[in-house]
Amino acid sequence: MEFDWTPEDVAYRRDLQAYIRKMMPAGWRGYDQTDRPTYKAAAKAFAGGMAEQGWLTQNWPKAYGGAECSAWRQAILGEELTPIGEPRGSQYMNVNWIGPAIMRFGTEEQKLYHLRRIAAGDVFWCQGFSEPEAGSDLASLRTRAVRDGDDYVVSGSKIWTSHVGIADFCILLVRTGEAESRARGITVLIVPMGHPGFTTRHIASLAGDESHYELFFDDMRIPMSWRLGEENLGWEVVRWALAYERVGSTQYQRAALQLAEAAQIAIANGRFEDPEIQSRFGEAWAACQAARLLTLKVYDLREQGSPPTADSNLSRLISTDCLKMVAQLSADVLGLEALDRKGPGVDPIRNASMAVASGTAEIQLDRIAIDFLGLPRSK
Amino acid sequence: MQFTLNEHQAPIIGSLETLLQRHAGRERVLQFARTPGYDHELDAALGAAGFMAISQASETGGLDAALVAFEVARCAGVTSFTASALVAPMVLGEVRDVRVALAQAPADQPVRLGGYAELLLVLKGDEALALDTAPDDWTAVDTNRAGFPLARLRGEALARARSLGPGSGGRLRDGWRVEIAVQCAGLMKGALDLTVGFVRDRRQFGRPIGSFQAVQHRLGRLAVLAEGARWLALEAAYRDARPDLAATAAAFATGAADTMFRECHQLHGAIGFTREFPLHIWTIRLLQLQQELGGAAGHRRDAARLTFTQPDVLALSVAPAV
Numbered sequence: 001m002e003f004d005w006t007p008e009d010v011a012y013r014r015d016l017q018a019y020i021r022k023m024m025p026a027g028w029r030g031y032d033q034t035d036r037p038t039y040k041a042a043a044k045a046f047a048g049g050m051a052e053q054g055w056l057t058q059n060w061p062k063a064y065g066g067a068e069c070s071a072w073r074q075a076i077l078g079e080e081l082t083p084i085g086e087p088r089g090s091q092y093m094n095v096n097w098i099g100p101a102i103m104r105f106g107t108e109e110q111k112l113y114h115l116r117r118i119a120a121g122d123v124f125w126c127q128g129f130s131e132p133e134a135g136s137d138l139a140s141l142r143t144r145a146v147r148d149g150d151d152y153v154v155s156g157s158k159i160w161t162s163h164v165g166i167a168d169f170c171i172l173l174v175r176t177g178e179a180e181s182r183a184r185g186i187t188v189l190i191v192p193m194g195h196p197g198f199t200t201r202h203i204a205s206l207a208g209d210e211s212h213y214e215l216f217f218d219d220m221r222i223p224m225s226w227r228l229g230e231e232n233l234g235w236e237v238v239r240w241a242l243a244y245e246r247v248g249s250t251q252y253q254r255a256a257l258q259l260a261e262a263a264q265i266a267i268a269n270g271r272f273e274d275p276e277i278q279s280r281f282g283e284a285w286a287a288c289q290a291a292r293l294l295t296l297k298v299y300d301l302r303e304q305g306s307p308p309t310a311d312s313n314l315s316r317l318i319s320t321d322c323l324k325m326v327a328q329l330s331a332d333v334l335g336l337e338a339l340d341r342k343g344p345g346v347d348p349i350r351n352a353s354m355a356v357a358s359g360t361a362e363i364q365l366d367r368i369a370i371d372f373l374g375l376p377r378s379k
Numbered sequence: 380m381q382f383t384l385n386e387h388q389a390p391i392i393g394s395l396e397t398l399l400q401r402h403a404g405r406e407r408v409l410q411f412a413r414t415p416g417y418d419h420e421l422d423a424a425l426g427a428a429g430f431m432a433i434s435q436a437s438e439t440g441g442l443d444a445a446l447v448a449f450e451v452a453r454c455a456g457v458t459s460f461t462a463s464a465l466v467a468p469m470v471l472g473e474v475r476d477v478r479v480a481l482a483q484a485p486a487d488q489p490v491r492l493g494g495y496a497e498l499l500l501v502l503k504g505d506e507a508l509a510l511d512t513a514p515d516d517w518t519a520v521d522t523n524r525a526g527f528p529l530a531r532l533r534g535e536a537l538a539r540a541r542s543l544g545p546g547s548g549g550r551l552r553d554g555w556r557v558e559i560a561v562q563c564a565g566l567m568k569g570a571l572d573l574t575v576g577f578v579r580d581r582r583q584f585g586r587p588i589g590s591f592q593a594v595q596h597r598l599g600r601l602a603v604l605a606e607g608a609r610w611l612a613l614e615a616a617y618r619d620a621r622p623d624l625a626a627t628a629a630a631f632a633t634g635a636a637d638t639m640f641r642e643c644h645q646l647h648g649a650i651g652f653t654r655e656f657p658l659h660i661w662t663i664r665l666l667q668l669q670q671e672l673g674g675a676a677g678h679r680r681d682a683a684r685l686t687f688t689q690p691d692v693l694a695l696s697v698a699p700a701v
Binding site: 001002003004005009072260263264267272275278279280281282283285286287289290291293294296297299300301304314317318362364365366368369370372373374375376377378 | 380381382383384385388439442446575578579586587589590591592594595596598599600602603606607608610611613614617618626627628630631634675676678679680681682683684686687688
């Protein structure tokens with residue numbers, strides 16, 4: 001047990017920080033997502049530049065555009081890019097879990113095609129998981145894929161999908177088993193956006209312009225070679241994907257940055273001298289640091305090749321708690337100013353939404369209770 | 380960065396577990412709760428196994444001492460091992476094989492395991508004071524036979540204390556904070572394990588109460604608190620009780636300890652308040668530790684001050700080597 005970064009990891013972090021300073025204006029905190037073409041081009045330029053330096057997928061095998069470094073490189077990427085508003089755009093998902101899922105479950109053809117594009121930093125994905133009747137109960141999903149010759153014919157819909165407006169591919173969960181087969185009858189398909197039979201609807205959202213979409217599949221034909229992993233065994237892909245997704249965007253560091261910025265405001269306006277406020281800053285900071293360590297522990301497990309564990313649920317739960325705690329503190333320091341979107345306050349809606357994304361806090365608690373503490377199932 | 384025990388730590392913890400099976404455990408801690416006292420046998424065993432000097436034994440000595448202290452606390456050992464092996468060497472610069480207790484000037488508050496201390500370290504502003512003490516220097520406090528034995532230092536005794544010099548107070552405060560954090564973390568793990576076992580066994584409405592989601596979610600939150608406290612304490616120990624990390628670890632641990640106390644008792648129902656059931660062994664100690672050195676609010680304010688008045692706090696938090 002030890003808590004130091006290697007000199008190589010430290011050098012990598014410094015390179016990233018210098019690159020961010022070169023590419024993004026000081027104090028940059030995220031793209032204007034309403035102007036999608038500009039947003040996509042800028043995110044591509046940023047990620048593409050990283051790819052040219054070999055910085056985007058350092059922990060991947062060389063054959064797929066990586067440098068065979070440790071999984072810690074990915075933690076560093078997250079720590080540097082998530083807090084400031086993710087200049088890669090939604091490409092963080094590619095590196096965090098879509099790439100690793102393809103690496104683990106994909107065919108050689110899929111790996112060569114998709115992994116190289118991801119490593120080059122010029123492709124965007126979205127994930128078609130939730131449905132109108134399958135949110136927290138994801139295993140009850142109904143979007144149906146029926147075999148017809150060498151194709152699947154897909155019909156149904158997805159909802160709450162993020163990043164659709166700039167996506168090139170969708171990673172889609174469909175039901176191939178019997179209606180009641182739950183987790184035993186789910187298959188993963190890779191679908192290009194705009195494929196015949198595939199339409200989308202933007203849902204206006206308070207949590208960011210690219211946060212929510214609906215996807216519709218009307219007898220969409222997908223070749224079987226676009227399937228990721230075995231038929232009906234998609235739940236295993238989901239388990240891996242979600243475990244990676246939950247820690248992939250390092251939310252604790254976003255909360256920590258927001259907290260540090262709120263503290264500077266509080267120091268400037270004198271509120272920091274209020275013992276109660278100061279105590280809450282310490283409390284929130286301690287929670288952010290606990291979240292950091294609980295998340296890094298998950299990276300350590302990944303580095304050792306461990307299958308997903310409930311540690312990712314602990315990480316997610318405490319990280320989203322931190323985001324809510326920090327938003328409340330920011331509001332208490334700034335008053336109504338906190339709700340001026342052009343002001344320095346923390347967006348309370350966006351922070352609160354993180355405790356719903358990637359599995360609600362209640363789902364995280366279910367997993368912790370059963371998988372981490374070994375409590376009996378509730379039914 | 381490695382969260383599992385390394386080749387040097389695994390055998391240390393392995394041999395400690397064997398030792399604790401012999402010298403700690405449920406029956407033994409219940410016995411110490413019936414007749415309050417100090418576990419000299421456990422102390423002697425820890426000393427004979429070389430754990431007293433562990434903090435000076437290798438480059439990761441501080442962390443190794445914290446790992447041992449965590450296990451001793453988890454098993455509810457009645458010993459001042461952590462103050463002696465983790466805190467005192469930071470302040471004295473050497474290992475002294477004596478029972479150490481910690482107090483804040485003017486030392487008029489009850490002191491944890493005070494009546495058994497041979498050396499009392501007293502935090503007085505920027506200075507630490509050292510006082511060699513004997514049982515005669517102490518008056519026992521009525522703790523209702525729960526938690527650590529507490530004792531009050533007799534008024535005249537402090538006059539004999541000698542200063543350890545300017546700056547020694549900071550080391551004592553930071554080391555004490557790590558001690559509080561690691562003790563709370565170990566005790567919380569002990570209390571949580573006991574509670575999880577209880578709700579798995581206890582049946583009401585025809586099923587284990589641990590199968591109710593209302594119970595599961597509360598325990599899920601406690602797991603996050605216990606784990607978070609543990610890693611913060613270990614990291615602070617690894618970094619030689621750096622002041623901001625020590626305050627942060629103590630802030631989290633003491634806040635969590637309060638929640639752990641209330642929730643574990645609530646989830647146990649009436650049996651948790653009895654002497655014959657051991658929950659109180661862990662929880663009352665958590666209550667005591669929460670109050671030391673200014674309590675959660677004091678640790679939190681110091682964590683905030685020490686953190687946010689530093690120029691590049693974020694760089695420091697994610698990449699301490701930079």
